[in-house]
Amino acid sequence: MSEMEPLKTDVLRWRCDPGALPFKTTNEIDDLDEILGQERALEAVEFGIGIRQKGFNLFVLGPPGLGKQTMVRQLLEQKAAKQKTPTDWCYVHNFEQKHQPRALLLPCGAGVELRRDMDQFVDDLQTAIPSALESEEHRSQLQEIEEAAKERHDDTFVQLDKAAKDKGLRLIRTPAGFALAPVREGEVVGPDDFEKLPEEEKKEIEIAVNEVQLGLRKVMEQVPEWQKETRDKIRELNREAARFVIVRQIARLREKFKKLKPVLNYLTEVEKDTIEHADEFRPSDKEEPKTPGLPVPRPPSFRRYKVNLLVDNCGCSGAPVVYEDRPTFQNLFGRAEHEARMGTLATDFTLIKPGSMHHANGGYLVVDALRLLQQPYAWEGLKRALLSENLKIQSLGEAASMVSTVSIEPEPIPLNVKVALIGDRSLYYMLYQSDPDFGELFKVAADFEEEVDRNEANIVLYARLMATLVREHKLRHLDQGAVALAIEYAVRQANDSEKLSTHMRSLADLLSEANHWAEEEEAEAISAEHIRKTIEKQIYRSDRVRSGVQERILRGTVLIDTEGAEVGQVNGLSVLQLGNFSFGQPSRITATARLGKGEVVDIEREVKLGGAIHSKGVLILSSLLASRYAKDYPLSLTASLVFEQSYGMVDGDSASVAEFCALLSALSGVPIRQNFAVTGSLNQHGQVQPIGGG
Numbered sequence: 001m002s003e004m005e006p007l008k009t010d011v012l013r014w015r016c017d018p019g020a021l022p023f024k025t026t027n028e029i030d031d032l033d034e035i036l037g038q039e040r041a042l043e044a045v046e047f048g049i050g051i052r053q054k055g056f057n058l059f060v061l062g063p064p065g066l067g068k069q070t071m072v073r074q075l076l077e078q079k080a081a082k083q084k085t086p087t088d089w090c091y092v093h094n095f096e097q098k099h100q101p102r103a104l105l106l107p108c109g110a111g112v113e114l115r116r117d118m119d120q121f122v123d124d125l126q127t128a129i130p131s132a133l134e135s136e137e138h139r140s141q142l143q144e145i146e147e148a149a150k151e152r153h154d155d156t157f158v159q160l161d162k163a164a165k166d167k168g169l170r171l172i173r174t175p176a177g178f179a180l181a182p183v184r185e186g187e188v189v190g191p192d193d194f195e196k197l198p199e200e201e202k203k204e205i206e207i208a209v210n211e212v213q214l215g216l217r218k219v220m221e222q223v224p225e226w227q228k229e230t231r232d233k234i235r236e237l238n239r240e241a242a243r244f245v246i247v248r249q250i251a252r253l254r255e256k257f258k259k260l261k262p263v264l265n266y267l268t269e270v271e272k273d274t275i276e277h278a279d280e281f282r283p284s285d286k287e288e289p290k291t292p293g294l295p296v297p298r299p300p301s302f303r304r305y306k307v308n309l310l311v312d313n314c315g316c317s318g319a320p321v322v323y324e325d326r327p328t329f330q331n332l333f334g335r336a337e338h339e340a341r342m343g344t345l346a347t348d349f350t351l352i353k354p355g356s357m358h359h360a361n362g363g364y365l366v367v368d369a370l371r372l373l374q375q376p377y378a379w380e381g382l383k384r385a386l387l388s389e390n391l392k393i394q395s396l397g398e399a400a401s402m403v404s405t406v407s408i409e410p411e412p413i414p415l416n417v418k419v420a421l422i423g424d425r426s427l428y429y430m431l432y433q434s435d436p437d438f439g440e441l442f443k444v445a446a447d448f449e450e451e452v453d454r455n456e457a458n459i460v461l462y463a464r465l466m467a468t469l470v471r472e473h474k475l476r477h478l479d480q481g482a483v484a485l486a487i488e489y490a491v492r493q494a495n496d497s498e499k500l501s502t503h504m505r506s507l508a509d510l511l512s513e514a515n516h517w518a519e520e521e522e523a524e525a526i527s528a529e530h531i532r533k534t535i536e537k538q539i540y541r542s543d544r545v546r547s548g549v550q551e552r553i554l555r556g557t558v559l560i561d562t563e564g565a566e567v568g569q570v571n572g573l574s575v576l577q578l579g580n581f582s583f584g585q586p587s588r589i590t591a592t593a594r595l596g597k598g599e600v601v602d603i604e605r606e607v608k609l610g611g612a613i614h615s616k617g618v619l620i621l622s623s624l625l626a627s628r629y630a631k632d633y634p635l636s637l638t639a640s641l642v643f644e645q646s647y648g649m650v651d652g653d654s655a656s657v658a659e660f661c662a663l664l665s666a667l668s669g670v671p672i673r674q675n676f677a678v679t680g681s682l683n684q685h686g687q688v689q690p691i692g693g694g
Contacts, residue, residue, distance in 0.1 A: 013488075013497075014454075014488065014491055014497045015488065016459070016484035016485070016487045016488050016491075017484065018480035018481045018483070018484040018528070019480070021459075021460075021463060021480050021483055021484065022460070023463070023480070024479065024480060025477045025478060025479050025480070025525055026463065026466055026467035026470055026477045026478045026483065027467075027477040029463060029464050029467050030464060030467070031464065031467060031468040031471060032461060032464040032465045032467070032468045034461075035071055036452060036458070036461050036462065036465055036502060037449050037451070037452030037453075037458070037500075037502050038071065038448055038449055038502070040447065040449070041060070041062075041068075041071075041446045041447055041448045041449065042071075042075075042446075044058075044444055044445065044446035044447070045058065045060065045071070045072060045075055045446045046075065047444060048418075048420070048444035048446065049075060049076060049079050049364075049418065050079075051444075054389070055386075055440050055441055055442075055443050056443045056444055057386065057418060057419040057420070057421070057441055057442045057443070057444065058072070058418070058419070058420040058421065058442065058444050058445075058446060059369070059420075059421045059422075059423070059428055059442040059444070059445050059446070060072055060420060060421065060422045060423075060446045060448070061422075061423060061424060061425045061427075061428040061445060061446070061447050061448065062424065062425065062447060062448030062449075062450065063424060063425075063448075063450060063503075064424070064505070065503045065504060065505035065506060066448045066449075066450065066502055066503060066504060066505075067502075067504035067505075068422050068446075068448050069323075069366065069368075069422050070504075072366060072420055072422065072446075073321060073323065073366060076321045076364045076366070076420070077321050079319075079364075080318045080319035080320065080321050080363055080364060081317065081318040082318065083318050083319040083363070084318075084319070085108045085313050085316050085317065085318060085319065085362075086108070086311075086313055086316075086319060086320065086361060086362025086363060086416075087105050087106060087107060087108060087313070087362065088105075088106040088107070088108060088109070088110060088111030088112075088309065088311055088312055088313055088314070089103060089104070089105060089106070089111070089310045089311040089354075089358065089361070089413055090103070090104040090106060090111050090114065090115070090307050090308060090309050090310060091103055091104070091307075091308040091310055091349045091352050091410055091411075092104055092266055092307055092308070092349065093303075093304040093305070093306075093348075093349055094349075095269045095270075095272070095273050095304070098304070098348075099407070099408045099409060100408070100409050100410070100411060101308075101348075101349030101352065101408060101410045101411060102266070102411050103310075103410065103411040103412070103413050104262050104263065104266065104307075105262065105414075106260065106262075106263070107260075108313045108314055108316070109313075109314035110257070110260065110263075111307070111309045111311070111312055111314070112309065112312055112314055113256075114257065114263060114307050114309075115306075115307040115309045117253055117256070118270075118305055118306060118307045119306065119307075121249055121250075121253065121270075121305070122302050122305050122306075124249055125242075125245065125246065125249065125274065125281050126281050128245040128249070129241075129242045129245055129246075129278055129281040129282065130281065130282055132241045132242060132244065132245050133238060133241055133242070133282060135241075138237070138241050141237055142234060142237060145230060145233045145234055145237065146230070146234075149226060149227075149229075149230040152226060235279070238278055238279060239275055239276075239278055241278075242274070242275060242278030242281070243275050243278075246271055246274050246275055246278070247271065250267055250270065250271045253267055254267055270305060273304070273305075274305070277301070280301050280302075303348065303350055304348075306350055308349055308350050308352055310334075310352065310354045310358060310413075311354055311358050311359060311361065313362075318363075319362055319363035319364065320359055320360055320361075320362065320363035320364070321360075321363055321364045321366070322356050322359050322360035322363070322364070322365050322366070323365075323366040323367075324356040324365065324366070324367050325368070325371070326371070327356075327367050327368070327371055327372045327375055327378050328375045328378060329375060329376065329377045329378045329381050329396055330355065330395075330396070331355055331356060332355045332356055332357050332367075332378060332381060332382065333355045333357055333381055333385065333391060333392075333393060333394070334352065334353055334354045334355035334357075334358055334391070334393045335352075335353050335355070335393065335395060336351055336352050336353075336393060336395060336407075336408055336410070337351040337352075337353060338351065339351065347407070347408055348408065349408065349410065352393060352408075352410055355391075355393075357385060357391055357415070357417060358391060358413070360417050361391070361413070361415060361416060361417050362416055362417070363417065363418070364417065364418045364419075364420065365417055365418070365419045365420070366420045366422065367382075367419065367420070367421055367422070368421075368422050368423065369421040369422060369423030369427055369428075369431075370423055370424075370427060372421065373427075376396070377396060382419070383437050383441060385415055386415070386419065386441050387437070387440075387441070388412075388415075389414065389415050389416070390412040390413060390414050390415050391412060391413045391414075391415050392410070392412040392413075393410045395407070419441075419442075421442065425447070428445065448502070449502055450494075450501065450502055450503065451494040451496065451499040451500060451501055451502055452499065452500050452502055453498065453499065453500070454491060454497070454498050454499055454500050458500060459487060459500075462487055462490065462500055463483050463487070465504075465507070466478055466483060466486060466507070466511065469504075469507065469508050469511055470511060473508065473511070473512060473515075475511055475512065475515040475526070476515050476518050476519070476523070476524070476525055476526050477525050477526070478511070478514075478525060478526045478527075478531075479525045479526065479527055479528070481527055481528030481529075481531075482514065482525070482526045482527050482528050482530060482531045484528065485528045485531040485532060486507070486510060486511070486531055487500070489507075489510060489531070489535060490507065493506055506580075510531070510534055510535075511526070513534045513537070513538070514526045514530040514531050514533075514534045515530075517530045517533050517534060518530045538581075539581070542578065542579065542580070542581035543581075543583075545576070545578055545583075546576075546583040546585075549585055553586070558645055559588055559644065559645065560586050560588055561588075561674035562674055562675050563674060563675060564673075564674055565671035565672060565673045565674060566665075566671055566672060566674055567665050567666060567669055567670070567671045567672070568590055568591045568592060568593070568662055568663075568665050568666035569588065569589070569590050569591075569662060569665070569672065569674070570588075570589050570658045570661050570662045570665070570672050570676075570678055571586045571587070571588060571589070571658070571674060571676065571677040571678065572586070572587045572588075572589045572643070572655045572658035572659075572677065572678060572679060573585070573586060573587070573654075573658075573677045573678070573679040574586075574587055574652075574654075574655070586677055587643050587644070587645075587646060587655075588643070588644040588645065589641065589642070589643055589644070589655065589658050589659055589662050590641075590642055590644055590662060591639055591640065591641050591659070591662035591663040591665070591666040592639065592640050592666055593637050593638070593639040593663070593666040593667045594637065594638055594639075595636055595637060595638070596636065596637050596638025596639075597636070597638060598626065598630070598634055598635035598636060598637060598638070599622075599638050599639070600618065600621070600622040600625065600638075600639045600640075600641065600663070601638065601639065601640045601641070602614075602615060602618040602641055603640055603641065603642040604641075604642065604643060604646070604650045605618065609646070609647075609648070609649055609650055610649075610650050610651070611649055611650065611651025611652070612651070613651050613652050613653050614650050614651045614652055614653060614655070616653060617652075617653030617654075617655065617656035617659070617681060617682070618641060618656070618659065620653070620656060620682060620683065620684055621656050621659055621660045621663070621682055623684050624660070624682060624683075624684050624685070624686055625660075625663065627684065628686065637667070639663055639666065639667070641659050641662065641663065643655075652691075653681040653691075654679050654680060654681050654691040655679070656680075656681045656682045657678055657679065657680040657681065657682055657688055658678040658679065658680075660682055661678055679691060
């Protein structure tokens, strides 16, 4: 068997030649105006943005730190800037069903005007209606009504008094009302004198009193009706006076909003209601105490004439792009706030507040998928809104009967929004498998690459990316050596010497920290030494566990041999990942063999410390052992494999080569040199397979 040539040291780590870079510092190169290595994701995002059919919302997937959100927002803003600015939305009072506020769709900018005009309309009526009611003409007409009522009242009692006199009686006014008394020789007969009269005369007087009292009773029964007629006439007179003022004010608003039919319909209802309640615009007899420096509060009854401008797009240019970083149910879909009134909580249409879906209506909404799923009812609410294509404001507390308050049911608003969810791959596939609505609503998946090919073109683009990050974060520029070392860092981050990592956050953090060290040294540019120091400091800050492992090996607490040769013993390599820091840890693997039934016992699996993939690797090497050395007769041995001094879970098949070497050594008695560490996996044909990044 020919010996394999050992690897040369220069192929163990790829080096970037600073002299091959076509610049001295990143100040000499332009910003990167394209997305590095994300052609597939870019095409998917552009398609998802462009298509307008229902259900073609975006799910942008990939590990965090790749710049997904930044890229998506940039593309959305570029697309949105070329689109039409969406309409305004208002809520107004429903004069027929006050608990069901009406939604008004208005052209961009008209919402502000309608709100301002309605506030001015109420203010004008508070001045104009009292003025109209205090005019000379109105006072004259009011006096005529009052005099006519008084005249009828007086005439009636004059006739009643005459009828009483004809009967020998007198009608007397008392604090308690009217009374009748007999009269003799022009004088009222007192009670004592009345008792002295003959019985026959007393009966005649009683009969006369009863007849007159019957007429008096009929008159007294008519008095409230007369008073009501008078009040109605006065109210109608006031309405007519107010109608003239209101119609003139409404006509001005109708002329301004004559092209908006919903507003015209609303103004018709306002006109009818203000005329009906014109008396409310008259000043109250009791003045409310005023606090110096504070405006006089508007009477609560006038709130029904206000306009709640829910969404105002007059300051926008193009379609909105909204990012909701806290996607709770209420933050997404709005809410109806409550206030204390008469000892209880109440609400009305003026307390309706919009959510990010309202602000994004007609444009785009970007939401972190994991945060969305962590909020109660938010995911179900989003699906319901997208499926029904309308926005309905509903309180979670009211829906769950958790609070007892006066509630409202605002009219739903039509929804036209493109939603982009951002999350990792496992979340996307979990939703796709477990939620049947997900595939119907998010039909476009933009999958971001974690690495790109390492070639000359991409190296130049990577340098331009660094120049972009330097200018964006206002850092010092990098010289050739710093750029070369940063590119080597990106290769190591990719775990593949033929690839470059696209993890933008790691690169930005590297440059920011290197800029800090350059700033401390007052250097003009970031050099390779600053990049190297940054990497060393990052490792040092995360190196506590690795240092402890090395210390225990050196002290002999963890038994690892690095000299000599041993039978049935080999050093395996495992990788520990702690946060964003990973390091290799040697593990002693031992094997024993004896006569038996042809079994290879995996002690880790037997004690339930071995994962499924590790157990698979042991079963594969058992099959390899039997197929290679026991084709014609049974394998009459029993072997055991174990990771020494391992007290946690062991998983992965990258130890199967080391385990196979230890097993062959135990079977053959041939020792294994302990200055080697082995990693890699085997297949059933004995081929060594690459593991990790390769």
